[in-house]
Amino acid sequence: MPPTRGEVSAPPQGRAFRARYRRIMRFEMRALAQAWWFEIVLPRLGLGRFAARGRIKRLQKLARRFHDLAAELGGLMIKVGQFMSSRLDILPPEITRELEGLQDEVAPEPFARIVEQAERELGIPLDVAFTAFDPTPIAAASLGQAHRARLSPGIAADLGYSDVVVKVLRPGIEDVVAVDLAALRKLGGWLSRVKLVSRRADAPALVEEFAQTSLHEIDYLHEASNAERFAQIFADDPRVNAPEIVWERSSTRVLTLADVTAIKITDVEALQAAGIDPNAVAAELARATFQQIFVAGFFHADPHPGNIFVTPHPELGFTLTYIDFGMMGEITDELRDGLQQFIFAVVARDARAWVVATQRLGVLLPSADTVELERAITALFDRFGGVGVAELTRIDPRELEAFARQFSEVIRTLPFQLPESFLLLIRTVSLISGVTSALNRDFNMWDAVDPFARTLLNGGGASTARSVGREALAIVSALARLPQRMDALATRLDRGELAVRSPEVEQRLRVLDASQRRTTSAILFAALLLGGVLLRESDEVLSWVLLGASVLPLLHVLAPWRLR
DSSP states (O other), X not given: OOOOTTOOOOOOOSHHHHHHHHHHHHHHHHHHHHHHIIIIIHHHTTOXXXXXXXXXXXXXXXXXXXXXXXXXXXXHHHHHHHHHHTXXXXXXXXXXXXXXXXXXXXXXXXHHHHHHHHHHHHSSOHHHHEEEEOSSOSEEOSSEEEEEEEEOHHHHHHHTOOEEEEEEEOTTHHHHHHHHHHHHHHHHHHHTTOHHHHTTBOHHHHHHHHHHHHHHHTOHHHHHHHHHHHHHHTTTOTTEEOOOBOXXXXXXXXXXXXXXXXXXXXXXXXXXXXXXXXXXXXXXXXXXXXXXXIIISEEESOOOGGGEEEEEETTTEEEEEEOOOSSEEEOOHHHHHHHHHHHHHHHHTOHHHHHHHHHHTTSBOTTOOOHHHHHHHHHHHHHHTTOOHHHHHHSOHHHHHHHHHHHHHXXXXXXXXXXXXXXXXXXXXXXXXXXXXXXXXXXXXXXXXXXXXXXXXXXXXXXXXXXXXXXXHHHHHHHHHHHHHHHHHHHHHHHTOOOOOOHHHHHHHHHHHHHHHHHHHHHHHHHHHHHHHHTTTTOHHHHHHHHHHTHHHHHHHHOGGGOO
């Protein structure tokens, strides 16, 4: 039975599993300690510029260490590295370069163990199940590996093809996943005790969502069902495909599917050699992603470059073929309506609608004072709306710094949070953004969003009609309440009860008050520390008492859980 919320499951027993668990935990603790020291302690001591100077080198070294750890251990650590290596849109190339090898270079399992696993699952010898089976894998992933094979003549005649790809789960991977999840649950528990994190996200809940998707990934029958559902969604769209499942040769740990291998989506040279425009591929990928998220409500949650092929097509130019459907995301009708309202607000550059949509999605809590946020988003749309990734890199850094300095306090203090259902969604959008940037650094996601949003507005299906109907009902309801609310407002004006608030001034006063309290604690710490040092020779007992007492005001100055 899976652990309950807040409970940390114990990793599987055994010397090798305990050693793996300890190695992961040591890395997590060192990474957290480094982040705490350089990103919290040093800035509070007035050494923020010093900490920022070496940030890239520190992160590069950390990424290199994680790459070595993940490559050696495999399992879910590879998944984390894949996610980070695809963040070409926000992470410097010095960092993604250290991790990108994890996508395609995982040590394969010995072929003898693969044969044993496949025969045990299928219940027949491998040379009976297939007329040919290539012992060299075409891909070795963190949870399983894939081999080319040829179906037996009888099955091939029924299906109309013989060339297939057979995915076999790594033997014993279930226990490895259990160890990795135990370490991640421990990390989630730690983060839940840090207010800076807990106010923004429920870390244990996010880990549990990741755990659920990871357990689905090691069930190939679940993946096969996902692939068929995905194919049905795009049955009328010739541009998007999925491989056909060979159910007669599939089980929980073995999955056989039609061979759809083609050009890897980020292989720009191969695309151009085939006469395919990489920018057109990026636009089609963005459209297919928006279709999955905003219309179907069922989306591929692991769209890294190794899981999407581009196939030349004589009439369409090219088609996209997705593989590996182990990690999929599902969106409720309510969440999809909220996402549609959000995308409409972005396209219209409507700051007020953006704030309302953010609240409806649960990202911005209802208690938030949104006056300053709306002003910040308005300024953001006015200056940077429609600007692509490449254009942002050419903007004067001083302009970006001035904008961040003007509104950073507003953004930092508002009660944002990350709902549980957003983990896979954010992962998908992040990976797609990285892939489109790899295809064309000048590709502008805004240009892809705009026509898709207009398609929805012009009658993009029943879900959009329902969303518009609910919105119209809400407007009518608000209009019906308007006279009563106007009367209440007039009454408060007559009584002199109307209060005017300035969130910016209130926030500055709170920051000033907190700064004064920390300054007092710093002075008290210095006094106790100095007194303890001076009394070492004359009164050693009192000296140690003062030195021990100095820890309390020091914690008040540095403690990360006091951050707001």
